[in-house]
Amino acid sequence: MKRNKLIWQPDRSKYPEHDSNGKPIVDLKSQKFTKLWQGPNHPGVTGNMSLELTLSGDEVVEAKTHVGYLHRGFEKLMERRTYMQCFPTSIRMCVAEPDSNEYVLSAAVEELSGIEVPETAQWLRMLALEMARLQVLLRVVPGIASTLSLGLGSQWGMYMREHILDRFEELTGGRIYHMYILPGGVRGQLPDGFKKRMLENLDMIDGFIKRIEDLIFSNNVFKKRTVGVGILKPEWVDQFGVVGPPARGAGFKRDVRKDYPYLKYNEIDFDPFMATDSDIYTRAIVRKQDLIMTVDIIRQILDKIPNDKEIRAKTPNVLHLEIPKGEVYARSESSRGEYGMYIVSDGSKYPRRVNLRGPSYTHAVALLEKMLINANISDVHAIMVSLQTCPPEIER
C-alpha cells in the first residue's frame, strides 16, 4: 500500500483567509483555531509577560503581547522624589541589568546640571556597566538553548554568573541591585585584591565560552532548530526600532558605545561583531561574540583604571539639589541595545518627567507580534528569547 506522505504546508496564501486589510479572518467558533496564552507565569527567562497566540494547527496566525503584570509606574513615582531618591527607584525598571538605569539617570542629571564626573569614577562606572553586561550574557547566551530544552549550558552560565555577582557584592555591596552609580560619581573604590579575583573569573569564563561553543553552537540539533528560524528582516530594523544584538545580527552595526562614545569607551579597543543572517542562530552568535568582547573590555578596563581617590564630584546638598530647567536624553548600550532615559526638569527638586526607552519596548511588542506570525508554536519562545525581551522596561 502506498503511504501518503505528510507534507508540511508552508503556503499560507490560502488558509486562513485574509480580509481586505491583510488580517487573517479568525473565527474561534469554527474550531479551526486555538487560543493559547503563553505566560505570564512562564518558566522562561523573560519575566512576567504573556503572549496571546492564535494558532491554526501548530502555526501562529496572530500574536498579541500583554504586559502590565509588573507595572508600578516608576516614571511617575520619580516625579515625587528628589533626584538622589530617584536613583534607587530607577534601577527597578530592569532587574536583569539595573546598572544601565543608574547610569542613564546619573548621566542625564549630570548633563542638565553641569556636573563633571571624576576620571576614576568614569572608569569604575564603565567597569560596573560591563560587569552587568557580562553577567547578563552569561545567562542569555546559553539561555537561548534552554528554551529549546538544552538547559545544561544555562546551569554552567549561572555558575559563572554567581562569580560575577560575588565581584559585584565586593565592589558595590549588592548582588542584584547594585546602586553603585549615583549622580556625581560612584559609591566605592576597587576593593583590595579585586583585580586579581576578577581576572581569575575572566579566565574561567574563557573556558566556559569554549564549552558552550561545543555544547551549543556546534550542536547539530541546536542549529536545526535555529538556523533560518525567526528571521528578522533588515527592513524591519528601523520600522521597529531594532537595536543592539538583533540589529547587529541583521547587518546594522549599531552600538552606542561606538557611535556615541560615553564614559571612557573611546579609550578602549573594541569592535562590535556584526552578522547578516538575522536568524535566531545568528543573534545567539552575536551575543556570544559580545560576551567574548565584554571579557576583553573588562580586562582592558582593569588594566587602565586609574587609582585616584576622587570618585564623586562635589555636588550641592542632595537633599535640596535642584536642576536647571531643561530636557535631556542620555543613552547607553545595554546588553539588549540602546537604553536611554529622557528627563525633563522644571527647575525644581523633582523631575517633571522621566521616560525610559528600553529596547524591549519595541522588540517585545510590535516586533515580536510581527515575527511570530507564521511561526511554529514550538519556536515561539526561542524567537522571543532571541530578542532578549525584558518586561519591566516595557511597562515601567
Place this chain on the structure above:
Amino acid sequence: MSLKDLLTPFTAWKNVFEDSYVVKDPFNDRPGADRYRGFHKNDISECIGCGTCEEICENKAIDLVPVEGIDTKDGDSGLRPRVDYGRCCWCALCVDVCTTNSLSLSNEYTWVSEDPEDFRFIPGVDKKPWDDNEKGWKKPEGEYNFYEPERVHMEHLEPEARDNSFIEMVKGFSKEQAQKEADRCVECGICVATCPAHMGIPEYIKAVRQDDIEQGFKILYETNPLPEICGRICTHKCETVCSVGHNGDPLSIRWLKRYIADQVDSEDYKKVLGTENIEKNDRKVAIIGAGPAGLSAAHYLALAGYNCTIFEKLPEAGGMMRYGIPEYRLPYDQLDKDINYIKSLGVEIKYNTSVGKDILLNDLKREYDAVFAGTGLHLGRSTRIPGTDHEQVYMAADLLREISLGNEIPLAEKIVVIGGGNVAMDITRSIARLQNKKYGKVDVTATSLESEDIMPADREEVVEAREEKAIVDPGWGPEKIEIEEGKLKGLHVKKCLSVFDEAGRFSPTFDEENHKFFPADMIVESIGQGADLSYISDDIRDNIEFNERGRMVVNEYFQSKAEWLFVGGDIIQGPDVIHGIANGHQAARGIDKYLNGDLKYKSE
C-alpha cells in the same frame, strides 16, 4: 551537517566528574562581603535623632520614634530611627547621609523570622545578633559627601587693618556665599530648641537658599526684633548643636541671619514686615532699660497695640549692646538700624532718665498698666585682692561704657586685665587698639584663673586677641597688687591647678610654689558684673520673692510676685542678648495675658 556538530555536544559528559558549586552552610560559610548592605546598625549614643535618614529615604521606610532611656535634650531629639523592612530597599542612602555617622548597614543577610513584626525594629535599641558585626556598608569616609561638611569661609579684616581701628572686623557673606552656606543645612531643626528665642532657623536658612529675603526677614522678626545685632554678636548656642557639625563644621547660622538682615533697607522694614498700620489700644506699659530685654518687650507689646515708654538711664539705647560690646564687633549704625525700627513702631524712649532717681518705680506703677524691668548688670565686680582700691585699678564695664560714650579712658603703656571671659577679651582688644593708636605698640596682658582649655571666652576671641598682639596668659590666680610708694607696679599671681571641685562648684586650688609677677601701670578687673536694683523701693521689694542668691523669682512669663511688675534679661536669666530678647518676648506675652486678666503669678 558535519560529524563534529554531532559529536562535540557529547564532550559535556566530561563535566560529570566536576564538583558542584554549592554553599553547604550559607549561615556560616558565606558571610556578606565587606561592603554588603544588610540589616541596619545604629550607634545609639552617637545618633542624635536628627531625622536626616528619614528625610532621604525614598521608600519611607524610616520612622523617628521616642526611645525609653534616651532623653530629649539640647542637641538630641531623643528620637531614634526605626526601620520597616517591608519598605526598605537596602540602598543605604540613609547611611550615606547620616549626619553623625552613627548609622550603618551590617553584612548580615540571612536572618529569618516567622513573625513579620520582627522586621520592623529600632537598630541599636532592639538588640540584634549582627550589632557587633564589623563588616557592612559604612559611609564612605572622605570619598564623598551628600552635603558640604566645611563651612563657607567668612572673611575678616586682616590683623594689620584692624589693629588700631574700631572698624567692623567681619565682612559678611555675599549672596553666593550665603546661598552656598545655606545649602549645607539638612533642615533637621535640632538647633531650634537650643536657641533661647527658638527662632525658626531651618526656615530662614531655607529662605536664604531660595533667595527669598523677605520671607527670611519675616521669620527673623517672629522671634527676634534685633536681627542685625544678633547676626553679629549672638553667642550662637544653636551652632554648638547643629547636626552638620558632627561631621564637619556647623552651619554659620549667625552669619546667615546677619546676611538676611543686611539685605533689607531700613526704609523697607515696615513694608516687608507688614507693620505699617498697627491698631493701637489705650493701655500703657512702662519699660525700664533699653537693653535687648526692654527693647524686645517693647517691640512685641507695640505690635500688639500697647503704648510703650522706655526709661533709660544712659543717653542712648542699647544697654550693654552699645555700652559693653565694642564697636569693631557691633557697629553703631547696625545697632541703630534695629533700634530705630522699634522706635518707628511708636515706642517712646526717655533717655537720661534713671528710674529710682528721676522717676520712681511707684510712679510708674501708678501711671502705667504694667511695668517691665530689664536693667541688666552694670556694676563691675571686684576680685577684692589687696590693692584693688588703688586708683589705677578699673572695672571693664566702666571703661567699655566710657569708650562707647566717646570719652577718653585712662590708658597706661602697660596694662594687665584680670578675667578670661568674653568681656575680658573685649576690653583687652579694645585696649590693644587704643594703645596702638596712642603709643604705636601694644602691651596688654589678659590673665585668667581658668587654664586655656576651659577659658570661658570663645576660642576665636582668644585667637584674634593674640593676632592683635595682646598677650593672653591664662591659668593664674591673682594674689595681690604690688604698689610701691603709691604707684601701681604690677600683679602677683600663683598657678591655678583647678577651678571647680568634683561637684562642679567654684572652689579653685593653687600651686603655692609657682608664682609669677605681671608688671603693669594699670589693672583692669573683668570678672563679672552685678545688678543694681536700688530702684526697687522697699515697699515693693517686700512684695517680691527673692531666691537665696538674691535673684528675683518670676514665673514662666517673667512675672514677679508683684503682679504688675515683669522682669527679664541679665537680672533674671542672662547672660547674653538672645536670652534678653527671649525673656522680653515672653514677658510681652505675659503682660498681654495679665492685662487681659488671664495671668496670675501663681496659677492655682
Place this chain on the structure above:
Amino acid sequence: MDKIIKDLTSRFKVTDYIQQRPNMAYVTVQKELAISLITHMRDIEGFTHFVLLTAVDWIEDNLFQLTYILNSPDKKVDLGIRVMIDRENPTMDSAHHLWQQVATYQRELKEMFGIDFPGSPRVDESFILEGWDDIPPYRRDFDTLKYAEETYFPRDGRGSNDPAEYMKKKLYPDEEK
C-alpha cells in the same frame, strides 16, 4: 546640525531651538506641521531611527508636550521635536505609518495621558492598565500617594515625629508663637 536647523526654521517654522549637546538638539514645532516635519526628517535628512515618543504634562499651562526623539544613524545626531497640544481635548496626528513601532507608543500615551491618536492601530486597546477606570494616571493631577493610601492599607504601628516639633513638645511645650 546648524544647517538642518536653519532649514527647518524657514520651512517648518520651528522655534525654541536648544542645542543640548553637539550631537543633540531640541526644537518646537506647531502641531499641524509636526508630522510633515517628522516625515521630512526621516526621508530627506536620514533620521531613520525613531528613538522615542513621550508626553510631558504642563498642567499649569494647560498643555501637553509631546516629544519625538529622532536619530540619524549616519550623521550620528539626534533631534528632539516638541509639540505642544491643548490639554483639554488632546489629540495628535498619528505617525504609525512612518514607523510601525510608533503605534505602541501612541497606545501607551492614550492610556497613560489620555492623548488620542486617531487612526493609530489598536490605540484604544488597553496596554498596561487592563481594567483601569480612574483618570489617565500619568497626568499630573493623578495623585499616586492618595491613590495608594485609598487603595492599600497602611501597616499598623507606623508613625513618625518631626525632631523640632517633638523637642518643643518635650522641652518648651507652653511657648506660643
